[in-house]
Amino acid sequence: MTSETIAQIRNEAAASLSPEQQQQWEQFLTPMPVAEQAVSLFTPTDRPVRILDLGSGSGILSAVVAGQSAAGSSVVAIEQDADLAAASESSLRQVCDDVTVINDSVFNVMLDDQFDRVILNPPYKKIRPMTVATSGGGAKVTNLYTAFLMMAIQALDEGGECVAIIPRSWMNGDYFKDFRKWMLSECSIDALAVYGSRQKHFKDMNVLQEIMLLKVSKRAQAGTVTVYADVVPDRPLERQPHESVALKSLLMGKDQILRIRQQDPRLxxxxxxxxxxxxxxxxxxxxxxxxxxxxxxxxxxxxxxxxxxxxxxxxxxxxxxxxxxxxxxxxxxxxxxxxxxxxxxxxxxxxxxxxxxxxxxxxxxxxxxxxxxxxxxxxxxxxxxxxxxxxxxxxxxxxxxxxxxxxxxxxxxxxxxxxxxxxxxxxxxxxxxxxxxxxxxxxxxxxxxxxxxxxxxxxxxxxxxxxx
Ligand SMILES: C[S@@+](CC[C@H](N)C(=O)[O-])C[C@H]1O[C@@H](n2cnc3c(N)ncnc32)[C@H](O)[C@@H]1O
Structure with missing residues (x-):
């Protein structure tokens, strides 16, 4: 029932978005089946967790995480659109008592690095190159989603986990090489799940890019990465084909291009x-x-x-x-x-x-x-x-x-x-x-x-x- 209410808040919020604001702030709200798949990548735990949602929209993602978390868990959600921030508050109140919704840009909020679960479906827009501060001096990014993801990863506590719904473009090409280098040195890549074909998953939202789920955790790189190379949105992830492979077998060259399948052995x-x-x-x-x-x-x-x-x-x-x-x-x-x-x-x-x-x-x-x-x-x-x-x-x-x-x-x-x-x-x-x-x-x-x-x-x- 709670899940239905959260889905309904999301659908109502999606229906009442102003077209200009939607384009400008990239308000493409995650449908419930995709939200559930994303959240299923987190490791279940009996401990209360601190949850963070960056660009929370209607709050669907953190609400699904909080709904599955132990009593005593808390959520911080940041959303710059006032109506969507209010929708986040309503969704999260369904499942959690300790909720803080911040109605501001994520770039104006100072976050500590104490979160156990960070989830995000950020805006994907290209931006003029900007440097996101890191302990190593900063890394250059050219898309909003990589800037959000860097903030998300930096907010993780040791052992904390982050799941992001993002385009697949960061895995290859020149523009993202600084970001890849930073991420590979900062956390463990645990799961990659690429949706098979465009559009189907965000069909009421008109998203044209190829979308994926990425799960990383704040620890040394795990022995293997779980790869779902051709995900469909309407079946639980654990029931979809996947393989566990060494990260090394997916990485190529000094630019650390990351492939989605192991290379054909004939090559x-x-x-x-x-x-x-x-x-x-x-x-x-x-x-x-x-x-x-x-x-x-x-x-x-x-x-x-x-x-x-x-x-x-x-x-x-x-x-x-x-x-x-x-x-x-x-x-x-x-x-x-x-x-x-x-x-x-x-x-x-x-x-x-x-x-x-x-x-x-x-x-x-x-x-x-x-x-x-x-x-x-x-x-x-x-x-x-x-x-x-x-x-x-x-x-x-x-x-x-x-x-x-x-x-x-x-x-x-x-x-x-x-x-x-x-x-x-x-x-x-x-x-x-x-x-x-x-x-x-x-x-x-x-x-x-x-x-x-x-x-x-x-x-x-x-x-x-x-x-x-
Ligand atoms: C792709 S939507 C996803 C919303 C929600 N996470 C979901 O999955 O349904 C991105 C959200 O980020 C918000 N947003 C865009 N730029 C932002 C910023 N600088 N700070 C906070 N929120 C932002 C938008 O208003 C929008 O709600």
């Missing part, structure tokens, strides 16, 4: 691209800052310009008929956007949800210096400062490798977003140059090649590598 024989002198850079031309150099016709002293539109199957084709300019004029030479002639593998940075593959790779051979749009990544054998083209067989072999299903699957385990970023790609296990050459000889990228042929060719490479 273990290959080293990451970045360890093999293969560097991934982002195309240098941002078109709206360089409108004046774009041209519909070939210009004396100009260069060909490649967009993702020029990806035709596994080959970059130029020029093509499309509504984007196919050339830049000679002015581009002074803008630091021109790349040296030669062979490359180009990869889209943005895929659409409808696209079959996240990674879409195409081989490029250009006899002349050229320009690549900023929505493309390109693989070369230089450094972040200097672009050096690949040898032709490596460029072709790499295009096949990046087009294989095993690589696409690898990428989906690393990133929940449709963006393909260079930092993640650099960690991709990749055959040696010699092996890439063998791939290139077996299947020409120019042909009318289907996915089965690519996968069979890659499959033969695995057998060959194992046998040699």
């Amino acid at each position: 273990a024989v290959f080293r990451p691209m970045s360890d093999q002198g293969l560097w991934v850079s982002t195309g240098k031309l941002v078109w709206f800052r360089n409108r004046d150099v774009l041209s519909d016709i070939e210009q004396p002293n100009g260069h060909p310009l490649y967009w993702s539109d020029n990806q035709c199957g596994m080959v970059m084709t130029h020029p093509i008929k499309c509504d984007r300019e196919q050339w830049v004029n000679g002015e581009a030479d002074s803008r630091n956007v021109v790349l040296p002639a030669g062979s490359y593998c180009l990869v889209n940075r943005f895929s659409s949800k409808e696209q079959h593959h996240r990674i879409y790779a195409s081989y490029l051979h250009s006899d002349v210096d050229f320009v690549a749009d900023n929505k493309l990544n390109y693989v070369h054998q230089g450094t972040s400062r200097r672009t050096v083209p690949l040898d032709d067989r490596s460029a072709r072999g790499l295009t096949l490798w990046l087009s294989s299903s095993i690589v696409d699957e690898w990428y989906r385990q690393v990133s929940g977003s449709t963006q393909v970023n260079a930092t993640d790609l650099r960690q991709l296990p990749c055959p040696s140059r010699m092996q890439l050459g063998v791939l290139a000889d077996r299947l020409p990228v120019e042909g009318d090649v289907d996915q089965n042929q690519i996968d069979e060719t890659v499959e033969r490479l695995f057998s060959w590598v194992q046998a040699s």
Whole structure:
């Protein structure tokens, strides 16, 4: 009955949100089934606990925790919206006598580090980089949710536990590397639970990001992490597939990218691209800052310009008929956007949800210096400062490798977003140059090649590598 009342307070609060305020403060309130799944990650205890809820909304999360906690437990909930703070008070009073609701921004409240249970579904907004103070001097964050999470973790008592409902984006990419580093040094990652597909779980709230549950605790890293890789919202978590794995087997590279599944063992024989002198850079031309150099016709002293539109199957084709300019004029030479002639593998940075593959790779051979749009990544054998083209067989072999299903699957385990970023790609296990050459000889990228042929060719490479 109490749970129904708390769900009802949540539903009424959700229905009466003002659309402007909802957008501005990201008031996406957690539905009861997801709240129950999140709370089920806490370790049951008979002791009274101190509970904290940051950005408490209607108070649903801390109310479910308090409802399952021993008599004598207390809750502090912080919510900056006055109506939602009042709703938090009503929810929490259903289940707990010792309730403090603070109607203010979490950034104005000084918290001690004495909480046993911290729960949060914070706002997810991107923010201008800010530094959150830590005992080690501070860590840079670029999203509100990581700022909230850092406050949450710092409020934990020794042995205390924190469960957060957050996007999956912190697990990979460059923007979150400081945060990952800080978190991995500060607490134990105990559970990761990623929801299978977007939207379903917050359907009355229109949340589009891929959402996950994260459980951490204030102690040295536990031996294993429990991973639920494909959660559905309407069944208790303990009845959903999960595995216990060593954290080490999920972490990759010095940027500590965290994958959601253990890597396919067939990839273990290959080293990451970045360890093999293969560097991934982002195309240098941002078109709206360089409108004046774009041209519909070939210009004396100009260069060909490649967009993702020029990806035709596994080959970059130029020029093509499309509504984007196919050339830049000679002015581009002074803008630091021109790349040296030669062979490359180009990869889209943005895929659409409808696209079959996240990674879409195409081989490029250009006899002349050229320009690549900023929505493309390109693989070369230089450094972040200097672009050096690949040898032709490596460029072709790499295009096949990046087009294989095993690589696409690898990428989906690393990133929940449709963006393909260079930092993640650099960690991709990749055959040696010699092996890439063998791939290139077996299947020409120019042909009318289907996915089965690519996968069979890659499959033969695995057998060959194992046998040699
Ligand atoms: C995604 S909603 C989730 C609400 C609630 N935790 C739940 O799970 O239903 C985020 C909440 O944080 C509140 N909020 C946003 N910025 C805040 C801030 N700086 N301090 C306190 N609350 C904030 C919003 O008003 C909103 O209620």
